[in-house]
Amino acid sequence: xxxxxxxxxxxxxxxxxxxxxxxxxxxxxxxxxxxxxxxxxxxxxxxxxxxxxxxxxxxxxxxxxxxxxxxxx
Amino acid sequence: xxxxxxxxxxxxxxxxxxxxxxxxxxxxxxxxxxxxxxxxxxxxxxxxxxxxxxxxxxxxxxxxxxxxxxxxxxxxxxxxxxxxxxxxxxxxxxxxxxxxxxxxxxxxxxxxxxxxxxxxxxxxxxxxxxxxxxxxxxxxxxxxxxxxxxxxxxxxxxxxxxxxxxxxxxxxxxxxxxxxxxxxxxxxxxxxxxxxxxxxxxxxxxxxxxxxxxxxxxxxxxxxxxxxxxxxxxxxxxxx
Numbered sequence: 318x319x320x321x322x323x324x325x326x327x328x329x330x331x332x333x334x335x336x337x338x339x340x341x342x343x344x345x346x347x348x349x350x351x352x353x354x355x356x357x358x359x360x361x362x363x364x365x366x367x368x369x370x371x372x373x374x375x376x377x378x379x380x381x382x383x384x385x386x387x388x389x390x
Numbered sequence: 391x392x393x394x395x396x397x398x399x400x401x402x403x404x405x406x407x408x409x410x411x412x413x414x415x416x417x418x419x420x421x422x423x424x425x426x427x428x429x430x431x432x433x434x435x436x437x438x439x440x441x442x443x444x445x446x447x448x449x450x451x452x453x454x455x456x457x458x459x460x461x462x463x464x465x466x467x468x469x470x471x472x473x474x475x476x477x478x479x480x481x482x483x484x485x486x487x488x489x490x491x492x493x494x495x496x497x498x499x500x501x502x503x504x505x506x507x508x509x510x511x512x513x514x515x516x517x518x519x520x521x522x523x524x525x526x527x528x529x530x531x532x533x534x535x536x537x538x539x540x541x542x543x544x545x546x547x548x549x550x551x552x553x554x555x556x557x558x559x560x561x562x563x564x565x566x567x568x569x570x571x572x573x574x575x576x577x578x579x580x581x582x583x584x585x586x587x588x589x590x591x592x593x594x595x596x597x598x599x600x601x602x603x604x605x606x607x608x609x610x611x612x613x614x615x616x617x618x619x620x621x622x623x624x625x626x627x628x629x630x
Contacts, residue, residue: 320506324513331517338521341549342528349450351462351534356601359467365531372524379520382484383513387506389491 324387328380335376339369450536450545452555461608462536465598466580473526480516480523525549535596537608539616542585544596556594560616564588566609568602585609 346365355361449459490496496505529548536543542563546554563585570581581602585594599605 320510323510327514327517331521334521335524338525338528338549345532345549349447351449351459357463359464359470359530365528368524368527368531372527375520375524379517383516386484386487386509387513389487389496389505389509 320387324383328383332376332380335373339373342369450534450543450555452543452557453538454540457538457540460537460539460612461605462534463600463605464530464534466578466600468574468578468580469598470527470530473523476519477523480519483512483516535599535605537605537612539612542609544594558585558587558594560609560613561620562587562589563609563613564591566606568599568606570602 342365351357353364358364443458444455445453445457446455447453449462453459500508525548532545532547532549534545536545541560542558544554544556546552546556565586567584567586568581569584570576575581579602580598580600583596583599583602583605585596586592587594
């Protein structure tokens with residue numbers, strides 16, 4: 318039981334941190350905007366929004382994957 | 391379209407450049423003449439000052455009212471490669487665990503309690519690294535090097551904890567050097583930009599600068615135009 322409480326606590330903290338990070342990020346980039354081009358983007362095409370989407374998907378998917386790992390035995 | 395004096399718009403158009411491939415470089419300024427024409431009022435006859443466009447805190451915190459961003463860049467993509475590799479390893483780790491479980495029975499090697507403890511610690515560690523990796527990606531986008539018509543600004547900030555801003559006035563720049571040594575900097579076209587200031591011979595180092603040759607030329611050209619504009623302004627102000 319204690320391990321499940323710890324498991325839940327870790328993921329609640331993890332998801333809260335992810336949302337807080339994205340909130341701070343978007344608050345900043347909405348306020349200070351740059352016109353991006355292939356010379357300024359990562360590898361010439363990777364937008365910051367793609368990383369934001371990947372982040373939220375990864376953090377959510379990790380909850381499921383880690384649950385799977387935790388219950389293997 | 392507002393009829394601006396020819397010598398008023400000309401210095402701005404001159405700043406548009408091409409990169410090393412000969413292709414035009416898209417910059418903040420490429421849209422600026424049109425915006426200036428739409429937003430600004432006619433300057434007084436014979437007074438060649440910058441138009442009244444309020445850019446205060448528009449592109450970065452601390453941007454001045456008449457300050458125009460001419461070019462900006464982030465660090466070279468090589469600085470982010472280790473974090474991308476870390477993220478890939480984090481993705482592979484669970485797959486490896488599931489594969490191992492599918493082929494072997496864990497209970498032969500480890501007791502259920504020990505497994506819970508180890509997997510719990512691993513989950514905490516992987517969660518931490520996952521967030522750190524993405525924070526590094528976001529910070530990569532926030533750390534920018536900006537050239538404006540007044541100064542060179544380096545924003546060294548992160549989402550949490552760090553908010554450094556280093557600004558060098560164009561007239562304080564005495565000398566600029568670029569250092570590209572080694573195979574990787576030459577192949578991947580990055581280098582170190584060293585700006586020497588006129589005051590006390592202090593230097594400013596900007597490492598992992600992509601396309602350093604372009605920014606070297608850009609700063610030199612902007613500085614020359616800034617000094618020319620200042621001289622003209624002073625001359626005309628003294629006439630008035």
